[in-house]
Amino acid sequence: MQIMEVKLHQLKIPLKTSFKTSYGEMDAKEFLLIELIDCDGIIAYGEVEAFARPDYTEETIETAYNIITTFLIPGLQNWQFTHPQDFREKFKWIRGNQMAKAGIEMALWDLYAKKKEVSLQELIGGTKQKVAVGVSLGIQENETALLNTIRRYVQKGYQRVKLKIQPGKDIRFIAAAREAFPNLTLMADANSAYKVSDIVLLKKLDQFNLAMIEQPFSEKDFIDHAELQKQIKTAICLDENLRSLEDVRQAHLLGSCKAINLKLARVGGYSEALDIINYCHQNNLLVWCGGMLEAGIGRAHNLLLASREEFVFPGDISASSRYFEEDIICEPFELIGDSLQVPKGFGIGVTLNNQVIKRFLKNTKTMVLR
Template sequence: MRINKIELFHVKIPLNFMFKTSKTAIDHRETIIIKITDELQNKGYGEVVAFTEPFYTNETLIDSKYVLIYNYIPNLIHKDIKHPFDIHKWIKPSYPMTLAALENALVDLYAKREKQSIMDVVFNEEINDDIYGGIVLGDQDVQELIKQIDHYKKEGYIRFKIKIKPEDGVLKLKAIREKYTNIQLLADANKSYKIEQIDELKKLDKLNLLCIEEPLDSVDFLEYQSLQKELQTSICLDESIQTINDLVTAIKLKAFKVLNIKVGRVGGLYYVKKMIELCRESNIEYWVGSMVESGISKILHVHLASLKDTYIPGDLSSSNRYFKRDIIKPEIIAKNGIIKIPKGYGLGVDIDETLLKNYTIDYEKIGGE
């Protein structure tokens, strides 16, 4: 396929609520939507899920825009690409979220040309037709958390991830577990505990959690190794694993038991596939997370969560939980807590071009007429 035109839509989408973690609070989401057009006028879409501030990883949206305009796109425009994964031969994952967005748009485009789904192109294995959704609840007081769990339980959700911090994380989780003995419950500390607080973390073992995600404010896998030896609860790594080498090291050290995979964080579907294969070989559980992201990136995670051997389906819920209107058509809908996997070519959804333009605060076009 020959790349004729690449467009960048820097969008700002209002959130329906203030989303809080131990590290940040946001009431809108800025991302960059990439639209790639080939010589046959087929179109593919990807999304840069970097944030405007480096609280999750060091990569920011400003970095992404600069790298796309002055490095990645000039090396791609008007060139013939046999397969989307070929770009990994000449682009190193120094800016993984930027690279992932470009690759994802190319995979969407390629799959449409080949009249296949994303999963056929990348995995070509049996998948589920639907998945259970999951709710992520930010750092709030326990009364508000219980109120929201009650609300989403009525919508059919059975799994909840709670953002926690050392000051009150265990107390919140204990109160939730005492009220809801049967829900699937996990915690995400976003690297907020010190290794010296191991006794506090060990209290989580009594709460029957699926896992605790990124507990330690550390980049040292040896500290995670020490913690996992002391915990019955499985440690889940997310932002600590950004490369294949990170994953290999963490596996060798037995620093964790579960991996949260996010396409943007690891540099694209090419690396996602390699990490899943490594997890399968090493008896590491894996599951598919998500970012605060538009449907263009979220629906990709919905597809990945349909793999048969995921530990839990994913941090995936209806589009209207986060946005009044999402960019994709149809939007993601969890009916009785269950999300259907799209069956169309590529991402399997259409893009609301009018809404995309309405959300756009900056626009760049490279190539084309």
Template structure:
């Protein structure tokens, strides 16, 4: 197919409730929606960049620059027969995974529409029902945390993940276990600790957490390996797994027992699938994390989660958890913590241009 037109939309949407992690507190998401036109079809993608370079070095400004100055010019008026063509054309751009993911997701959408198949089938997915957990940010008090968790459990979510940071770790976990018993529970540190905190991690062992996610430095593998040797709780890596090579190294070093795969973090669905396959071959379970995506990015995560080694509930929850109105129709809705994967061609959900336009604060167009 020949790429005829590319649009970037900087979409600014308020969250239903502020979301706090060890990086800080967010009350809105500002993501880039990518539209690529080819052969009478439109493919949609999403770059779920942060507003600050906390989780990753990319922000809306950096991704916009890379997409408009480098990625779009590299493919406009070019024939692209498969995703590998796109990867070769944009290979001179190192890094900038969130920026690339938005473009690649749009191209996957185009190919699924062109072939009249749902995206998950193009990826090789086999699971027809996706189980979802839910991510709970840092709350003002333990009582408030327990109330939020209780509401999500009543909605049927299959796993609870809480964000932790120094001073908000042992006591919240203890309170959750006392209140809700053996509910599947994990803790996400977002690199907030060091090996000097080994005593804390040992204190958490008796609570039988599913995993502790990214406890140490975001670029580290060796210290995570040391930590995993000294605690019973499985270590899960997130930020440290920036690509396939890092996943290979983590497995070789035994830095973790579980890997969180986020397609935006690793540069797209293709790289995400490669990491999935690597982990499957090495019997490392994976799950799909989230970046508070709007509906387009969330739909891509759903498609990815149908691959067979996604055996743990992911963070792909209902639209209403984060947004008053999502940018797709129908909105994503998990019932009792489960979603039947859509069989319609494409994303399985239809992007709503009117809602995208309503929340767009900047727009850029490149035509052939």
């Protein structure tokens, strides 16, 4: 296989409602859509999920754009490959920048499946036809607003709800949610908002029967997470500080967590993600599929990954309508019960809605590699 042309589309789609976490607030999803065209004219797609601000990780949409246009796309010039896993080895010299790499790597997997005329699901070992999903809720103004928001999504069919928390909006909010919804699967996500001095406070979350507490401490930390995990019954889940299989292995051996939030974008794509899944399965670590407010292409990739049997906990994938009035694909994902249907067809199984893309397109850069 050989890539002949790359189109890099910059888009910005407004969110239906703003999404607030401990590190900031978003009212639009800004992202890069990758379009690869091979020597046979086959078109494949990936999505770059880096945010506009370096508050989730140090990577941003601007740094990703720079890495892609300066190093990754030129590196594809005259490159002939037999499998998308070759990409990881070829570009391992580029340190970090996992989201930039993931956008290209995911598109290569889509291309590979389309060349073979099979679903990408088959190539990555997925088997489920539908995937149970949860919903992630941003920090609300008060308990009443929180309960109303939870109620709205439970009525839509979501059976697992993740609540973003931060100091001052944690114990009271979780207590109110648990009292109102005693049987609902609840979890809390701190996005690194706490310090080790907050362990006494975090231990109070044990009383609320949470499925897990996600990333309470720094995105660089494993030691403090391990100390907290020793002192609480609730499972700790790690997110921001897991960028590779090596990170997952370190977290496991130190006892830093009992669960892994796996995001394709954060670990550089499928090749690393599949290795992480295998490691988690072998070592009894719960692994589930996280989300980054993806548009339709990224959401399709997530669903395909989450269709593997190892994913038994509902992920943060959600229906397209959770975030957007309009999605960039012609087959927006709709909630049926508590699940989304896994895309069928060759590759990732979805097609672009060009009318929507034109409305939200900021810029397109085309690079010809012939």
